[in-house]
Amino acid sequence: FGFRGEALSSISRVSRMKMTSKPPEKEVGTMLEILGGKIIEKKRVNSSNGTKIEIMDLFFNIPARRKFLKSDSAEGRYVTEIIEKFAFTNNINLTYIRDNKEIYKFSSDMDLITKCLKIYPELKRDDLIEIEYNDSVYKISGVISQPKVGRNNRTAQHFFVNNRYIKAASLYSVLEKGYGEMLEKSVHPYGIIFIEIPSNMVDVNVHPQKLEVKFTDEQKIASLLKKVVREVLKENTHFTMEFISSNDIPATNNENSSFSVQNLYSKNEDSQKVNFSQNTPKTDYFEHTDEFFNNSEIEDLQEGNIHFDNDNNYRLYEPSKTFDFKGFEYQKNQTFTPVEKINSFEKLSILGIVAERYLVVEGEDKLLLVDFHAAHERYIYEILKENLYEKGGLTSDLLLNPLKISLDEVRKGIILENKDHLEKLGIKLEEEGKEIIVKGLPSLVKIDDAERLIFEIADDLRISNFDQQSNILDKNLATMACRTAVKTKDNPTGMETLLNNIFEKKLLTCPHGRPIMIQITFKTLDKYFGRT
Structure with missing residues (x-):
C-alpha cells in the first residue's frame, strides 16, 4: 500500500502503537513500541518480510476525543468499509479479523x-x-x-x-x-x-x-x-435500446393529421362488458387486516359516509370513425392536477383500472385517477404508525421455519447494532455464523418480502446516523408499508374500503410524498370538447 508518514505520526500520538518491519534483504526485523508519540522500546526481532502495525487504546490520552467514539460495533463497521475498498483495489493476500472472528480472506489471484x-x-x-x-x-x-x-x-x-x-x-x-x-x-x-x-x-x-x-x-x-x-x-441483457431521432417522429400540427379512437368506455347496451379481472385470481388485501391491527377501525370505516355506486355496467366500445385534429387547440392549463382538498362526503363511483396501477373514479364534479399502490401504502403506514407509538411496538408472529438471510458485513453489522430497534418493528432475529436468522415477522409481511425489507431497513439506518429515533422509525415504517402494499399489475379487491379510508382521513400523499390522486373537473373536460 505504502504508508503516509504524517498519518502514522499523528496516530502514534493518540494511541499505543507497535510497528514491526523487515525488508527481504535483512535477516531480522525491527520492532518499535510507541506510547503517545514517544518511542519507549526499539529492538531486533525475528519477523517475516513486510510491515505489521498494531494500534491499541485509541485516544487513551485525549478523553475529550475518546468520548465521541461510537460503539465498538459501529467503529468496527467503519473499519470494515475501509477494508472492503482495500480489497477491491489491491491484488494481495488480505485477511481481516475482527473480535477474533475472520470476516474476510482474499487471495492475491482473486x-x-x-x-x-x-x-x-x-x-x-x-x-x-x-x-x-x-x-x-x-x-x-x-x-x-x-x-x-x-x-x-x-x-x-x-x-x-x-x-x-x-x-x-x-x-x-x-x-x-x-x-x-x-x-x-x-x-x-x-x-x-x-x-x-x-x-x-x-x-x-x-x-x-x-x-x-x-x-x-x-x-x-x-x-x-x-x-x-x-x-x-x-x-x-435481453433489453434493447433504440434511440429515436426527431425525423422518426410524425408531425402532429398538420391540418390533415388524424388519429383513431379505440377501446373507449361507454354504456352502449350492444357492446361487450369490460371484465377488469381478466380471469385473474383476486387477492383481497384487506382480508386479514383486522387480524393484524386488532382494532375496530375497519368496521367503522365501512360504515362511513361515502357511497360507492358499482351498479353501472361499463361496456367496451370500438368505433371505426376517425377524428380530425383540425381546429383543435390544446390549452396548457387544461390538465390533471394534484388533489389538494378532499370532501369526505363526496359520492364516488369506481369505473375501473387503467395501466394496471390507477383506479379511475368518478366524483360529483370531477374525474379522479388514484394510484392504488400509493393509497394502500399510506393506509398501511398510518395504521402501523398508530400501533407502534400507542402500543410501543408492532406485534410479531413467530415463524415455523426461520428464514436464513445472507447480508454483507456492513449491513449485518447495522442490523445487529439495532436489534432492539427491529424488535419494535416486529422483526425478531439472531446471528448465526455469517448469516442472520429471522425468527419473527409482523403478520402483514410476507416471507417472500422479508429479505428485501430487511436489506432496505438496514440501508435506511445506515444513512440516518444523525436522525432522531422517531424519524428513523417513521422511515422504516414507510419502507415496510411500501414493501407490503398492493403492487402494480396486481389485481386487487377491497378498493372501496381503501378509498373510504383515504377520503375519510383526507390523506393526499404516500409516506414518501408522492400524490395519491390527481383530478380533472368535468368543467375542464367540457372545455376540451368545446361544450362551453
Whole structure:
C-alpha cells in the first residue's frame, strides 16, 4: 500500500502503537513500541518480510476525543468499509479479523467478481457483468450489475481513479444514465468502476482525505463511462435500446393529421362488458387486516359516509370513425392536477383500472385517477404508525421455519447494532455464523418480502446516523408499508374500503410524498370538447 508518514505520526500520538518491519534483504526485523508519540522500546526481532502495525487504546490520552467514539460495533463497521475498498483495489493476500472472528480472506489471484460475491453475498455470479474500455489516454474497467439487480441507495457503487477511492456524485449519476430506461425507478445498480488516466489530467489535492478529485476533462470521462455501460448492457441483457431521432417522429400540427379512437368506455347496451379481472385470481388485501391491527377501525370505516355506486355496467366500445385534429387547440392549463382538498362526503363511483396501477373514479364534479399502490401504502403506514407509538411496538408472529438471510458485513453489522430497534418493528432475529436468522415477522409481511425489507431497513439506518429515533422509525415504517402494499399489475379487491379510508382521513400523499390522486373537473373536460 505504502504508508503516509504524517498519518502514522499523528496516530502514534493518540494511541499505543507497535510497528514491526523487515525488508527481504535483512535477516531480522525491527520492532518499535510507541506510547503517545514517544518511542519507549526499539529492538531486533525475528519477523517475516513486510510491515505489521498494531494500534491499541485509541485516544487513551485525549478523553475529550475518546468520548465521541461510537460503539465498538459501529467503529468496527467503519473499519470494515475501509477494508472492503482495500480489497477491491489491491491484488494481495488480505485477511481481516475482527473480535477474533475472520470476516474476510482474499487471495492475491482473486478476480474482481469473486471479491464482489464475498463482500455482497446477496449477489450471484450471473448478476454481474464485467466492463472494459481502453484507448491511448483512458482506461475504464470493473463490474456492474444487471438492470434487475440493485439497492435502494448507492452504497454499493464505488469509483477508483488511478487505484485511489473517490466520492464523485457526478459519476454515480453517469453510471445510472448508462442504464437508461432499463433501470427501474429508485433502483441503484451495483458498480465497482476503475478509471485510469494520466496523472496530469486529474487533481487529487482538492480534499483533505483526497476523497474528491478534479478532472481536466470531466465531460469526456462521463461520456466514455456512459457509453461503456450502455454498450456492455446491450451485449449482456435481453433489453434493447433504440434511440429515436426527431425525423422518426410524425408531425402532429398538420391540418390533415388524424388519429383513431379505440377501446373507449361507454354504456352502449350492444357492446361487450369490460371484465377488469381478466380471469385473474383476486387477492383481497384487506382480508386479514383486522387480524393484524386488532382494532375496530375497519368496521367503522365501512360504515362511513361515502357511497360507492358499482351498479353501472361499463361496456367496451370500438368505433371505426376517425377524428380530425383540425381546429383543435390544446390549452396548457387544461390538465390533471394534484388533489389538494378532499370532501369526505363526496359520492364516488369506481369505473375501473387503467395501466394496471390507477383506479379511475368518478366524483360529483370531477374525474379522479388514484394510484392504488400509493393509497394502500399510506393506509398501511398510518395504521402501523398508530400501533407502534400507542402500543410501543408492532406485534410479531413467530415463524415455523426461520428464514436464513445472507447480508454483507456492513449491513449485518447495522442490523445487529439495532436489534432492539427491529424488535419494535416486529422483526425478531439472531446471528448465526455469517448469516442472520429471522425468527419473527409482523403478520402483514410476507416471507417472500422479508429479505428485501430487511436489506432496505438496514440501508435506511445506515444513512440516518444523525436522525432522531422517531424519524428513523417513521422511515422504516414507510419502507415496510411500501414493501407490503398492493403492487402494480396486481389485481386487487377491497378498493372501496381503501378509498373510504383515504377520503375519510383526507390523506393526499404516500409516506414518501408522492400524490395519491390527481383530478380533472368535468368543467375542464367540457372545455376540451368545446361544450362551453
